[in-house]
Amino acid sequence: MQNSKLSPQMKDPVAAGDGFTLVELLVVMMIIGVLFAVLLVNFKGVKERSRDGQRKSDLRQIQSALELYRADQDRGAYPTALSSCGSSLTRGSPAVTYMQKIPCDPRSTTSYQYSSSGTVYCLRACLENVNDGERDEVKLGGNNPAITGCTLAACSTEAKSFTLQNP
Numbered sequence: 125m126q127n128s129k130l131s132p133q134m135k136d137p138v139a140a141g142d143g144f145t146l147v148e149l150l151v152v153m154m155i156i157g158v159l160f161a162v163l164l165v166n167f168k169g170v171k172e173r174s175r176d177g178q179r180k181s182d183l184r185q186i187q188s189a190l191e192l193y194r195a196d197q198d199r200g201a202y203p204t205a206l207s208s209c210g211s212s213l214t215r216g217s218p219a220v221t222y223m224q225k226i227p228c229d230p231r232s233t234t235s236y237q238y239s240s241s242g243t244v245y246c247l248r249a250c251l252e253n254v255n256d257g258e259r260d261e262v263k264l265g266g267n268n269p270a271i272t273g274c275t276l277a278a279c280s281t282e283a284k285s286f287t288l289q290n291p
Contacts, residue, residue, distance in 0.1 A: 182227035189223035250279035
């Protein structure tokens with residue numbers, strides 16, 4: 125087929141000047157870039173909230189294990205210290221296992237904070253989402269509030285704490 129025999133309805137698009145200009149292509153690329161940036165920021169927040177949800181779930185699981193531990197003790201006491209994360213919570217001979225594996229913080233893989241006098245305990249995790257509705261300053265009021273009976277270190281200024289105590 126030769127170009128000279130093309131009908132008037134079938135024009136060569138390059139020859140006719142039908143195409144995208146450089147400006148149009150740049151505008152489309154900028155719009156895609158802005159959308160990508162917005163989605164990336166939103167995705168970061170979703171990951172933070174997901175890790176915070178895991179932290180709160182971990183603390184509640186540890187709390188359940190501590191209550192089972194206390195119920196089996198003659199004096200009804202809590203352990204004065206917890207093993208490091210990844211190890212089990214056991215007691216007695218023969219050993220009774222209350223938790224197979226004490227969970228670690230999902231981001232730093234360190235243990236959650238724990239303190240106990242034997243009769244009361246506190247568990248604390250530092251949250252990444254500073255707007256979390258269950259953070260201590262919302263539940264208890266004030267900025268980085270002191271919790272009665274807790275001797276745990278406060279979270280850093282860019283993080284907020286979530287604390288559980290014995291019921």
